[in-house]
Amino acid sequence: MAAIATLQIEKRQIEIASKLYLYGSEATDDIGIAVIEEINRMYNEPEAFVNLSGDQVMVVFNITYKIISTGEAMLRAAVNLNFRNNYIRIENENHITRSFMGYGLGDNVGHWLTTDNLGTSTTAAHEFGHSLGLDHPAVLDFRGSATPPPIMAPRGSLVDPHFQWNPQAIPGEFGGTMNPKYRKVTKDEVLLILNDLSFENDTNIRLGQISNTLFDKTGSPTRWLS
Numbered sequence: 001m002a003a004i005a006t007l008q009i010e011k012r013q014i015e016i017a018s019k020l021y022l023y024g025s026e027a028t029d030d031i032g033i034a035v036i037e038e039i040n041r042m043y044n045e046p047e048a049f050v051n052l053s054g055d056q057v058m059v060v061f062n063i064t065y066k067i068i069s070t071g072e073a074m075l076r077a078a079v080n081l082n083f084r085n086n087y088i089r090i091e092n093e094n095h096i097t098r099s100f101m102g103y104g105l106g107d108n109v110g111h112w113l114t115t116d117n118l119g120t121s122t123t124a125a126h127e128f129g130h131s132l133g134l135d136h137p138a139v140l141d142f143r144g145s146a147t148p149p150p151i152m153a154p155r156g157s158l159v160d161p162h163f164q165w166n167p168q169a170i171p172g173e174f175g176g177t178m179n180p181k182y183r184k185v186t187k188d189e190v191l192l193i194l195n196d197l198s199f200e201n202d203t204n205i206r207l208g209q210i211s212n213t214l215f216d217k218t219g220s221p222t223r224w225l226s
């Protein structure tokens with residue numbers, strides 16, 4: 001997901017704003033509401049602060065959505081120059097049978113599946129993290145950490161028994177990996193999104209990239225008709 005980070009000095013906050021244009025056969029208001037509720041709640045929960053030349057500034061996420069037709073998505077994406085705008089196709093399946101974002105970390109397009117329980121499984125929040133440039137952690141064994149696994153932990157990660165699909169299962173075996181619903185956004189992950197950003201010369205900073213390349217129903221890139 002691409003986004004715009006804005007330094008709002010009077011509110012002492014940095015707002016990260018994205019708009020998700022949802023299209024495809026399963027794009028409904030129910031899905032849109034659930035997805036942005038999950039993302040806003042999970043990313044605002046840690047209340048991360050950054051230090052900007054001596055001032056503590058809170059990082060606030062403000063993500064909105066709009067349902068549009070596939071035709072409108074094509075028209076809008078073709079002329080889009082705004083990093084706030086993202087185009088996510090919502091279907092119940094695709095050729096790799098999982099939700100994904102587009103071309104490289106931070107891209108503003110994706111193909112998400114309702115079968116990943118968008119809005120209740122943390123999948124939308126995980127994909128949102130990728131879209132803001134976050135990668136999976138280098139080490140995928142979170143046992144003994146005493147805290148819930150971070151949002152960027154991928155499926156298959158090793159966790160303490162009470163965060164497994166089945167607490168009785170042997171670690172790494174069937175049922176013995178992370179149930180994604182236990183993931184939480186950590187302060188460190190929020191700060192990583194803002195890593196290397198400088199508000200010195202500008203109060204608006206663009207995050208991610210905008211390929212504006214839409215997907216067909218099965219998750220293949222749509223060819224431009226020109």
Ligand SMILES: [Zn+2]
Pocket residue numbers: 126130136154
């Ligand atoms: Zn991932």
